[in-house]
Amino acid sequence: MTTARSAPATRERICGAAEALFMAHGYEATTLRSITAAAGVNLAAVNYHYGSKEELFRAVLTRRLDPMNQRRVDLLDRAEREAGGRAVACERILAALLVPALELARDPRTGGNDFLRLLGRAYADPAPFIRRFLSEQYATMIARFKSAFALALPHLPRKELSWRLHFIMGALSYTLAGTDALKLIAELKPRETANDEVLLRRLAPFLLAGLKAPLPDLSEVTAELDGALVAPARR
Amino acid sequence: MTTARSAPATRERICGAAEALFMAHGYEATTLRSITAAAGVNLAAVNYHYGSKEELFRAVLTRRLDPMNQRRVDLLDRAEREAGGRAVACERILAALLVPALELARDPRTGGNDFLRLLGRAYADPAPFIRRFLSEQYATMIARFKSAFALALPHLPRKELSWRLHFIMGALSYTLAGTDALKLIAELKPRETANDEVLLRRLAPFLLAGLKAPLPDLSEVTAELDGALVAPARR
DNA sequence: AAGTCAATCAAACGATTGTTTTAATCCTAA
DNA sequence: TTAGGATTAAAACAATCGTTTGATTGACTT
Numbered sequence: 001m002t003t004a005r006s007a008p009a010t011r012e013r014i015c016g017a018a019e020a021l022f023m024a025h026g027y028e029a030t031t032l033r034s035i036t037a038a039a040g041v042n043l044a045a046v047n048y049h050y051g052s053k054e055e056l057f058r059a060v061l062t063r064r065l066d067p068m069n070q071r072r073v074d075l076l077d078r079a080e081r082e083a084g085g086r087a088v089a090c091e092r093i094l095a096a097l098l099v100p101a102l103e104l105a106r107d108p109r110t111g112g113n114d115f116l117r118l119l120g121r122a123y124a125d126p127a128p129f130i131r132r133f134l135s136e137q138y139a140t141m142i143a144r145f146k147s148a149f150a151l152a153l154p155h156l157p158r159k160e161l162s163w164r165l166h167f168i169m170g171a172l173s174y175t176l177a178g179t180d181a182l183k184l185i186a187e188l189k190p191r192e193t194a195n196d197e198v199l200l201r202r203l204a205p206f207l208l209a210g211l212k213a214p215l216p217d218l219s220e221v222t223a224e225l226d227g228a229l230v231a232p233a234r235r
Numbered sequence: 236m237t238t239a240r241s242a243p244a245t246r247e248r249i250c251g252a253a254e255a256l257f258m259a260h261g262y263e264a265t266t267l268r269s270i271t272a273a274a275g276v277n278l279a280a281v282n283y284h285y286g287s288k289e290e291l292f293r294a295v296l297t298r299r300l301d302p303m304n305q306r307r308v309d310l311l312d313r314a315e316r317e318a319g320g321r322a323v324a325c326e327r328i329l330a331a332l333l334v335p336a337l338e339l340a341r342d343p344r345t346g347g348n349d350f351l352r353l354l355g356r357a358y359a360d361p362a363p364f365i366r367r368f369l370s371e372q373y374a375t376m377i378a379r380f381k382s383a384f385a386l387a388l389p390h391l392p393r394k395e396l397s398w399r400l401h402f403i404m405g406a407l408s409y410t411l412a413g414t415d416a417l418k419l420i421a422e423l424k425p426r427e428t429a430n431d432e433v434l435l436r437r438l439a440p441f442l443l444a445g446l447k448a449p450l451p452d453l454s455e456v457t458a459e460l461d462g463a464l465v466a467p468a469r470r
Numbered sequence: 471a472a473g474t475c476a477a478t479c480a481a482a483c484g485a486t487t488g489t490t491t492t493a494a495t496c497c498t499a500a
Numbered sequence: 501t502t503a504g505g506a507t508t509a510a511a512a513c514a515a516t517c518g519t520t521t522g523a524t525t526g527a528c529t530t
Contacts, residue, residue, distance in 0.1 A: 245477080245478085276478085277477095277478055277479055277480080278479090278480090279478075279479075279480090280477085280478070280479095283476095283477075283478080284477095
């Protein structure tokens with residue numbers, strides 16, 4: 001295919017430099033000139049190899065997102081196979097969701113932690129093309145996991161499960177995207193913050209407990225919430 | 236102070252228009268020209284009244300963030316007063332954290348939901364001045380709540396508590412920032428997504444369970460996590 | 471009624487953005 | 501070696517950005 005020997009090198013170096021810079025400054029604030037300068041290539045190379053800045057961003061995300069989500073589905077597949085016809089335990093399902101992210105963060109080839117931060121930030125990006133892209137990337141995977149959780153938690157209404165899955169994705173992406181700004185919350189040294197393995201080992205029990213939490217009472221009001229709500233205090 | 240009658244009107248209209256546009260497109264992608272056009276004022280008015288785009292953004296955040304965080308601390312104060320010397324129940328502390336956000340979302344005067352989305356997005360923004368601003372805004376409030384939780388959960392190591400508080404803020408801000416892109420996760424109609432009261436009533440039990448979850452075993456490996464990790468599958 | 475000062479306006483500033491163009495260069499296949 | 505397509509290079513493209521300038525307005529004080 002690509003005839004020249006050094007041809008793919010340029011593409012790869014652009015992608016790598018773009019990943020680091022997108023993660024450091026976000027999509028809008030990262031200029032093509034800074035990317036090409038960091039990659040040591042000509043400015044026009046981006047539009048030549050990728051067509052546009054948007055497509056470059058999609059390529060950066062896809063390169064790591066596709067294998068990670070595929071691995072998630074694979075792990076879930078195997079768990080279901082091993083479970084025979086019975087429901088897979090919540091722990092196993094959740095592990096299938098978290099472990100590929102952990103593996104990615106560990107992978108020394110990649111700027112793993114950097115990418116997960118970039119991904120976490122992309123979740124909150126309002127740019128339509130980013131939102132559309134992520135929706136497409138995640139649609140099938142999320143559907144599979146929702147079905148698996150529904151089997152494992154038969155007492156949980158479907159809508160409640162949807163919400164809890166939403167909360168899980170929230171805590172996960174926010175935690176991964178967390179930079180040093182909110183370091184003060186965790187009182188952690190930067191080295192520890194970057195250690196995603198410990199992070200996920202703490203996150204898993206937290207999420208698991210939330211997933212198995214008793215149903216909220218939505219008909220009548222929760223005592224604590226309304227006790228505070230009816231209060232006159234306006235200061 | 237402000238002598239002219241219509242003087243404050245311009246400032247306010249700029250702030251309101253900026254809030255809506257920042258929320259819709261993010262900080263970088265929002266131009267001063269679109270803000271002044273939406274507010275019906277001259278382009279130079281922003282620099283005249285606020286000095287710069289950054290200061291305008293800070294003003295937009297402060298206008299609603301300051302009262303909300305103050306209200307959080309006030310609610311916690313009252314709960315501690317009512318508890319006498321004893322520890323406040325986790326439910327009460329969590330309610331003090333969530334209720335002001337709920338109140339803000341309900342307030343018809345404000346574009347409440349819009350602002351919470353803007354805030355959730357700001358958490359993930361890498362711009363240094365934004366991160367610095369949020370750190371300063373949240374530092375004291377977070378410290379107060381961490382101490383309260385530490386009293387309510389004496390068995391929980393301080394570091395573990397820091398992490399769980401981090402997860403809580405993550406699920407909260409991500410959920411509030413959630414736009415329609417991940418609507419498919421929750422299979423919810425847009426109207427329901429915008430209803431933040433139901434959202435928080437579902438979120439509170441989820442977070443409470445996570446907060447009270449048993450301690451993770453960090454010395455030896457969790458069975459489920461490692462069962463998947465040691466697997467050879469690379470596909 | 472003259473003067474003062476904050477507020478608004480149109481216009482332009484210099485810098486930077488993503489993208490395109492045109493020519494030079496490289497590597498491979500004939 | 502030579503023809504030819506793929507890649508790189510330098511330069512300019514039009515558009516847009518945040519900010520500043522200098523003139524003009526209008527309400528209030530003396």
